Amino acid sequence: MENRIQELRKAQNWSQAEFATRLGVSRQTVNALERGRYDPSLPLAFKISTILAQPIEGIFIYDPS
Amino acid sequence: MENRIQELRKAQNWSQAEFATRLGVSRQTVNALERGRYDPSLPLAFKISTILAQPIEGIFIYDPS
């Protein structure tokens, strides 16, 4: 699943570390999410959604195939 | 995190087994989700959202606390 985390994080002028702190996760987790290494848990997706002020569907692009 | 899966599944007159088949997961997983034993992964949440024809935010209620 692709996501717009990096794009939306940069729009706020936040480093990965800064964003990680706001989310309450490690910097490595933010890095892994941006690089598409894995998808966040649903609760974390909601936190990301809240902090980036976008609906989940506006951040994560689900490709059924 | 609470969810409306059971309510929306019943509205379609689907058994847990029928719904599980449509989702491509086990019946036990559907049961566990409805009973709130754990949250689905984000990809599974998207599948549920698609099949129940509701946005993720309309099915799962995130409580930050």
Next chain:
DNA sequence: CAAATATGTAAAGCATACTTTACAATGAGG
């Protein structure tokens, strides 16, 4: 009631999400 369908639950195992520690590589500003 009897039989069939639906739901709840448990244990063991595999896969994925996330952590900490640590170090390497990139980029920006003095």
Next chain:
DNA sequence: CCTCATTGTAAAGTATGCTTTACATATTTG
């Protein structure tokens, strides 16, 4: 160039999501 902030990556460990098998307990239907 030097330094510092930022980003990328790896390994080992813990936690969570999901599977299969199996069985018990409803609930529905003939």
